[in-house]
Structures are given as C-alpha cells and as structure tokens.
Amino acid sequence: MGQLTARGVWKRFRLRKEAGRPASDHWALRNVDFTVPAGGALGIIGSNGSGKSTLLQIVAGVLKPTVGEVTTQGRVVAILNPTAGFHPDLTGRSNIRMLASLHGFSGPEIEKKIPAIIEFSGLDDYIDQPLRAYSAGMMIRLGFSTASHLEPDLFVVDEVLSAGDLAFQRRAAGMARHLRSQGTTLLVSTHALGDLATICDRLMLLDRGEVRAEGSAEEVVASYLQRVDAEGGKIARGAPLVAGLRPTAPTGGVRIVGVTVNGHRDPDLVESGSGQPLEILIEYEAAEPVDDAVFRVQFFRNDGLFVHGQNTVRNEVDVGVLQGRGVARIRYESFGVLAGDYYVAVGIWPDEYRSYTTGEAYDHRPSAAILRLGAGRELGGGVAAIPCTWTIDKEPAAEPKAVDDAG
Amino acid sequence: MNRTLRLLRHLTWWDLVAQYFGSWVGLLWNVVLPGLVIVVYLAVFELSPRFQFGGWEAVGGYGVNLVAALLPWLLFQEGVSRAANAYVDQRHLLTQVPVPAALFPLANVASALVRHGVGLAILFVILMASGIRTGALWFGLLGVLPIVLLLTCACGLLAAAATVLNRDVSPTVGAAMLPLFFTTPVIYPPHVVPEALRVVMDLNPLTPVVVAYRDLLVTGRLPLPGGLLWSTAVGLVLLALAAIVVRRVGPELAERL
Numbered sequence A: 001m002g003q004l005t006a007r008g009v010w011k012r013f014r015l016r017k018e019a020g021r022p023a024s025d026h027w028a029l030r031n032v033d034f035t036v037p038a039g040g041a042l043g044i045i046g047s048n049g050s051g052k053s054t055l056l057q058i059v060a061g062v063l064k065p066t067v068g069e070v071t072t073q074g075r076v077v078a079i080l081n082p083t084a085g086f087h088p089d090l091t092g093r094s095n096i097r098m099l100a101s102l103h104g105f106s107g108p109e110i111e112k113k114i115p116a117i118i119e120f121s122g123l124d125d126y127i128d129q130p131l132r133a134y135s136a137g138m139m140i141r142l143g144f145s146t147a148s149h150l151e152p153d154l155f156v157v158d159e160v161l162s163a164g165d166l167a168f169q170r171r172a173a174g175m176a177r178h179l180r181s182q183g184t185t186l187l188v189s190t191h192a193l194g195d196l197a198t199i200c201d202r203l204m205l206l207d208r209g210e211v212r213a214e215g216s217a218e219e220v221v222a223s224y225l226q227r228v229d230a231e232g233g234k235i236a237r238g239a240p241l242v243a244g245l246r247p248t249a250p251t252g253g254v255r256i257v258g259v260t261v262n263g264h265r266d267p268d269l270v271e272s273g274s275g276q277p278l279e280i281l282i283e284y285e286a287a288e289p290v291d292d293a294v295f296r297v298q299f300f301r302n303d304g305l306f307v308h309g310q311n312t313v314r315n316e317v318d319v320g321v322l323q324g325r326g327v328a329r330i331r332y333e334s335f336g337v338l339a340g341d342y343y344v345a346v347g348i349w350p351d352e353y354r355s356y357t358t359g360e361a362y363d364h365r366p367s368a369a370i371l372r373l374g375a376g377r378e379l380g381g382g383v384a385a386i387p388c389t390w391t392i393d394k395e396p397a398a399e400p401k402a403v404d405d406a407g
Numbered sequence B: 001m002n003r004t005l006r007l008l009r010h011l012t013w014w015d016l017v018a019q020y021f022g023s024w025v026g027l028l029w030n031v032v033l034p035g036l037v038i039v040v041y042l043a044v045f046e047l048s049p050r051f052q053f054g055g056w057e058a059v060g061g062y063g064v065n066l067v068a069a070l071l072p073w074l075l076f077q078e079g080v081s082r083a084a085n086a087y088v089d090q091r092h093l094l095t096q097v098p099v100p101a102a103l104f105p106l107a108n109v110a111s112a113l114v115r116h117g118v119g120l121a122i123l124f125v126i127l128m129a130s131g132i133r134t135g136a137l138w139f140g141l142l143g144v145l146p147i148v149l150l151l152t153c154a155c156g157l158l159a160a161a162a163t164v165l166n167r168d169v170s171p172t173v174g175a176a177m178l179p180l181f182f183t184t185p186v187i188y189p190p191h192v193v194p195e196a197l198r199v200v201m202d203l204n205p206l207t208p209v210v211v212a213y214r215d216l217l218v219t220g221r222l223p224l225p226g227g228l229l230w231s232t233a234v235g236l237v238l239l240a241l242a243a244i245v246v247r248r249v250g251p252e253l254a255e256r257l
Helices: A052-060 A091-102 A107-121 A135-146 A166-180 A193-199 A217-237 A354-356 B002-019 B026-046 B062-084 B105-130 B135-165 B170-183 B195-203 B207-221 B225-256
Strands: A004-015 A025-035 A043-044 A068-072 A076-079 A154-158 A185-189 A200-206 A210-215 A255-262 A269-273 A278-291 A296-302 A305-310 A321-332 A339-349 A362-375
Touching: A025 A052, A025 A200, A025 A210, A025 B135, A043 A052, A043 A193, A043 A217, A052 A068, A052 A076, A052 A154, A052 A185, A052 A278, A076 A135, A076 B225, A091 A107, A091 A135, A091 B002, A107 A135, A135 A166, A135 A217, A154 A166, A154 A269, A166 A193, A185 A193, A193 A217, A193 A269, A210 A217, A255 A339, A255 A362, A269 B195, A278 A296, A278 A339, A296 A321, A354 B135, A354 B195, B002 B026, B002 B105, B026 B105, B062 B105, B062 B135, B062 B170, B105 B207, B135 B170, B135 B207, B135 B225, B207 B225
Parallel strands: A043 A185, A043 A200, A076 A154, A154 A185, A269 A362
Antiparallel strands: A004 A025, A004 A068, A200 A210, A255 A278, A278 A321, A296 A305, A296 A339, A339 A362
C-alpha cells in the first residue's frame, strides 16, 4: 500500500486573455516521471513557480494531468493549502469531523481520533470556535493534525512543514517521521531544506516544471543551492535580491560618485579572504549643503542573510555638513566573515532608521560589489570567523589495567 | 458506487449543518423554515374566504392547493439555485479533497430534498387535520418525486458547471426563477391561463409535476401520464447534457476556481 508512480506527467494551464495579451498556455509540468516505493519518502524542492504544488495536487487527485498518469495505492491524504479544506463557519471540531468523514471514516471512528488530533494540534482552547476565528498558523496546525491522524497510506504535504511556528514545525516533522516508521509513504514539498533531509530519503528538484535532479538529499540540495546561487548572481547585476533593501529612486542631495573596495573602483567582484583587511571608500558629491547625513555599509549573503552592517551613527562619527565632493572611508582591520559570496550594499541616508524603513536614501547602491571571500577549514564553519583557542585538560592517566587473559 | 453514495451522504449532512451553523436554532432551521412557509401561506389564504381556487371541481381552499404545488417548486428552485454556487462556495474543499465533481451540486439538491421531506410531513399533518384525505394516492409521490429530482439534478449540475465557466450564470439562474415561477401553475390553476399563453405553460416541464402533486395530495385523482412523460423526457435530455458538461468541466474544476 502507498506506492506512488508518475509516468510522463504533463500539465497545462490555460492563461486567460488579458488586456493587451492573448490567451496562452502555460506548461506547469513537463514530462515528470518518478516512483516512490511503499514506505518511501520523496521530498520535492524548487523555487516558487517550479511546479511543486501542481505536482502535489495531481498526486492528491485534485487536478488531472493533461498528459500522462499518476497511480496511487491506498488512502491518499493531502494537505495542499493552509486552510486544509476547512469550512470557515464550522468549529474546529466539526471541521475535523467533516474532513475525516470525507476521507471515509465512520462517526465512531472519528470520535475515537478526535482527542489525539486536538492534543497534537495544541488547540484545546479554540477547538469549539468557528474556523474564521483562527489565525493562519492555527489553521495549519489543525489541518496538519487532522490529516496526519487519518491513517494515510500516502501522505502528501505541500509547504505546511515550513509554515507554523518553530515548535509546531518540529512536531510536524516528528509526526512525519513517525508516520514513516508506520509504513506511510510520504510526498513532501517544503522550503525548509533541513527538515526535508531528516524526513526524506530521496529528493527531487523541479525547475520550471521539469525534473532537474533526483537522488540522495545531499546531492539534490547541493544542486539546488548551486542553482539558487547562479540565479542570485544573475539578479545581482540587475535589481539585487537583498532582503529589506528596496529603496525608491534616490532623493538626491548627496550622490554616490564611486565605490572603491580594497582599491578596486566600482568593481563587479572583489576577491579576498576571511580575516583579511577590508577597506571601502564611498566617494560622494553634494550639490548643496546637507547636514547630518548617515553613511552605511552592509553585507548580505546571496540567500539574503544580513551578515553585517555598520553606519556612522553607530560608530558615533561626526559627519557634519557635506558640500561638494569628498570620500567616506571605512576600514576593517580583519573582516571576520567566512567563505562565501556577499553583496556589499552602500548608501547615504538622511537618518539612521526612518529613511531606511521608507527606503528614501539620498543615494544607495544595494549591490556596489560582490565580495568573494575564501577561507580555510581551520577558521571554522558558518558565517562568522571568530578567533579562538582550544585547551584540553586531562586528568593524570591511571596505570593501564593488566588484562587477565588466562580465562 | 458505495463510496460515492457515502460521500454524497456526508456532503449533504455537512451542507445541512453548515448552512445554519452557529445559529441558536442550528440544524432545526431545516424544519422551521419549510414549516414557516407552509403555515404563513395557509394562514393568509385559508383564513380569507375571498381567495377561491379552481372553480367547480376544486377540493380544499386556496391555501392547501397553493402549498401542495409550492413544495415541488421550492425543491426545484432551492436545489438549482444553491447547486449553481456549489463549486464556487465549496472551493475550499474542492481544491483539497478529491471528491467526484458531480457530488457537490447533488449534495445541495439532496439537502433541499431533506427540507422537502419536512415540508411534506407538515403538509400531511395539516391535510389530515383539515379532513382532506387522498389515502393511497400519497404513494403516487413515489412516481412524481423522482421526476422533480431528475429535473432539479440536471438543471443543478448544468448551472453549477456553467457557473465555473462564467460567473454570470448564477445570477442569471436566480433571475430566471421568477418568470419560471409564474409560468408554472403554482399560484393559479392551469385552466385560468388564456389560450394564447397556454403553450408556454404546457412546454414548461415543471407544469405536469406541480399539477400532479396537487392532484395526488389535494384533489384526489391520478395525474395524467402524458405530461409526466414530457417532464421525464425533458429531464433525461437535460441530464444527458449535464453529464457531458460535467465530464468536460469536471477534471478542470479545481484549476478554474
């Protein structure tokens, strides 16, 4: 029970005619082929729009493939969206009953399951409230709890594992492993790659509807991250994908004339190493006097992680009035960030926070350069290179005990 | 088949429950509302002797004659109107649980049927109390009710599928109900219709059905088979059409919603 086979699955969506654009076809899946043996677990990864959800909807039987076929055995239970098919007017408890009855459970069977479902969801206080009173996170908890208790032979979960709060994510991942140990086949899609690796024995990478890689978690995740990196690099040259930094057009006042990183003026890429000095020069030009401007530099990893930032307010630098041309210089004697590619963002702002949140910079270069740092293994793992020393204190060794091998 | 019927039963039940969920009277509204309709019509028309129904051959007052024909009409109207929105209203389920597409509108018809049953029971009690007893003719409903259901299911399925393709269908169905109501002899006996308009009434497949209800429950005679055959034929054609549409639209429902 629980085996899943997809053979040459294609799925076409017709995009409706819009103003100025004729109706067109969009192929969400192209020739997708895979098998999950009974009791196996396949994780699906891929960027938004890669066809993950469409594939899961087809496996769940909600959508039909345009070409090809999907065969499943046994009871298929799916969570395809955060609302899990719940009715907004019914209470949590009634919704459990409804979903369970539509999956073929009888009244007494359902009543027997309800306490465990409520307990797992942790929603005892809200279970008799109508669903519309639930937050999105609560709905996800109820949906996952209900679905996972419906004795699935094949359990299909779309994104839910990466939703909800951290504690529930852990419980959900634990539940997925438990189901697997009971012989349930799993088909999971999530952005939480770490969870996938602990739940699934195989991963499949989808990209624009096509299977790009299938294999062990390590192989496929590596291939995925490579693609994301490549994608990120591409974006960096246009509009960079830097979290929280989407300024509007420069408001003027002070203009950035040039940015020099370690002696390279307006570079695409600067290579250096962890713990090496780093110097950034911001050449500016102020057409009229500007008072109390803030110079800021920031470093983002290509997945959007904000690694480090510094500005003249934090450093209590008196910038004073800017007029005409000049250069602001920031120097790190030892830039303690580990190996990787980092965007260097540089900006001149009217104040430290307000203008930053509204994105109203005098001038701003979200990707002034890409800083590629190399580092040896000896510097450690993660993001930060933090100097350290080890000592190992041993108690005085006792005399090795003589082994009595006389029998 | 067994699973399909069980699913239909569950969907119908949750349709009955969800409609009035959270209200104080709850599930009982399914009894109260049909009861109220019957009682109000009877009170208004039976208590005022000015209203005469039919003429020389009529049995009972205007009220009972009206209500006997109103019940099958309400089954049709309610079933089709609610079925028209079946997919749009239940998209939360449709995009989550694989349930055969036809079941959603059919569940709406089935819950209308439950309320129809309640209405018949109330009417039965009232007729007994007022001395209008047609005896074994009540069993004639076993032949007529399936024809009403056939017409309701066929129109309901068509309206539901068409609404997914074009959202204008649902309000159009609502608007069409009013002229249909007045071309069906519910509030008047058929013989008062002028000759010129009679063809419209005769072509209406609901006409033989409501007349048959009135004949069986109030007047106390067997309905003429010709009209009922016409209704059945129209119903079967519409059902075949519905089957084709549902078969074509069904697999794409979830993505079109």
